[in-house]
Amino acid sequence: MPTTLEIKDLHVSIESKQILKGVNLKVAQGEIHAVMGPNGSGKSTLANTLMGHPKYKVDSGDILVNGESIVGLPPDQRAKKGLFLAFQYPLEISGVPLAQFLRSAYRSVKGEGQQKTETKGVGGEMISALAFKKKLEEKLKEVDLDPSFTKRYLNEGFSGGEKKRAEILQMAILQPAIAIMDETDSGLDIDAIRKVAEVVSHMAGPEMGVLIITHYQRILDYIKPQFVHIMVDGRIFQSGGPELARVLEEKGYEWTEHQAAPTAN
């Protein structure tokens, strides 16, 4: 049974300001969706709300994973249910080596039930440390990050491109059921976009569904979506197939302002 992520009539506000005004969307493992929209349309709010950022308040509506509401769940529980968010602005965590962080994240996501910190060892080693190391080396190569990155502190001193590639590295290690990419392409040059997109499109498939949030069409040349949704002013304005991205590219976002909003999906 493929994992499904369903967003139902979602209304979200931050500090009393309404950002999402009734979003409806359904993504399943095996599908590739793109959400495109102008700045201020609520794209990042959607991404962060899906993952459970505490500063966004769900006023009404629901978010369901496999039919169960996750609105009350903290971010770590959502990760354990198979969601992953590649951040638009990845945070720097000083003093924590990348490899150590990845290992902890891997154990947390793959571990059964509650994270046990009181016991001497961490329960449920999913794969051996050696196997993990090999896997890490492999994935580092795929995202074109030098092996020395494993010892570097998480995102500290990484260039913009390196940070984005490190996000995709994390995605590759944690193997989520549904990956949400929040403007991964922003700040990247065309070669970097292609590299990153190649890794993701290899992962995308029956094992991983993808929700790409982007302003530009470029990345969609490499990660080809089956479904494209245009987001305007906190709502999905229109949904269609991949050709919708072309329309947007030709006509620009202004086009959405001139159209009467079609009925929401």
Add this chain to the structure above:
Amino acid sequence: MATKQTLDIDYTKYNFRDADTSYEYKFDKGLTREVVEHISRIKKEPDWMLQFRLRSYEHFLKRPLPTWGGNLNTLKFDDMLYYASSTEKKSRSWDDVPAYIKETFDKLGIPEAEKKFLGGVGAQYESEVVYHSLREDLAKKGIIFTDTDTALREYPELFKKHFGTVVPPEDNKFAALNSAVWSGGSFIYVPEGVTVDVPLQAYFRINIQNMGQFERTLIIADKNSRLHYIEGCTAPIYSTDSLHSAVVEIIAKPGAHVRYTTIQNWSNDVYNLVTKRAYAYANATVEWVDGNLGSKLTMKYPSIYLLGQGAKGEILSVAFAGKGQHQDAGGKVVHLAPYTTSRITSKSVSKDGGRTTYRGLLHVAKGAKGVKSSVRCDALLLDEYSRTDTYPYNEINEDDATTSHEATVGKIGEDQLFYLMSRGLSEQDALSMIVMGFMEPFTKELPMEYAIELNRLIQLEMAGSVG
């Protein structure tokens, strides 16, 4: 303490030889001249040491309490025991050890034998075997590693030449107190050109007698020698003594390199007031790696006096203050010679209303040209109840000194927490990870076993399951 009349003792019960019980004296609480005299007599010390103790005692009486630092008002000098024989210590009961201490032992995986010892119960930590073979290896190189009481007896000239030269009793009230009633501690001498390959640990030669309230450590590193000494451990040490006032003196002769690592985790009702000072001669290096996790109040400012050209000093200090704790720590560097360098790095974490204070002194004397010094203190507040303060003092008397001072105070950002939690880490694990990352510059200087234990202890602290 029952007074023991020689005729009443059934000697068959005590099948051991103990220097202490050769002279029976009733040690009451409180400090008097007689107590000082008897400590010296029980140890069979030479007269100069007795005089040293008495002079120190007189100074202790005269000297007022410091008006700065932590709150010392609840210290009751008259209510304390200044010496306890090993028999007395052996009679303490495991049942008296607080539950939270026992739980931490379990969580840290401390072996049974160690638990009893750390709990202040039981005769001796069975490291005797390890210690003896180590001593043989060291002896072959001419390295002396013993306890201070023994050193006074067996190496009197070497001892007298250096003892009290770095920290005189008149330095402060608690140095005076220690100088009057000191007992136990380590004595290390490393001969010229010798490198001590393994870190020497206080733990090896500890027994109940030596791990006391008033330890006195003296380290002499001869020219071009190298030594790493480690004191303490991450496991909490339970003590019924309310005051621990140690003195550590280090003499690093020209070209010597001494690193002194401390991880202190006294139980939460202890006052830990320590004077640690090193003299670094020409081209010598002294490094204090100082971790303060426990105690109710710690006041400790490891210092380095740079006395010869090219000498280097480094102080790396970490303090963690939880509920009801005040860590008042930092360091002092005194540049008394030209072309000397120093660096002070302080990292402190406060949570649940705990309080950390950085207190540091940088002094560059007139004539100390070409000095380079940097100070960095970072504080992390984990909630709005906790507190941190910084009191840096700079006395720079030369124009060409290059000094820098950076200080940051922060709290854990919501976005950082969200980022880590979005990778599956629970809030607690995410907080622990951020705190451990914050302390990493300190942790990476520790031998691996200590680093692992320290990280585990931080995780326990963050889970709120300790104390």
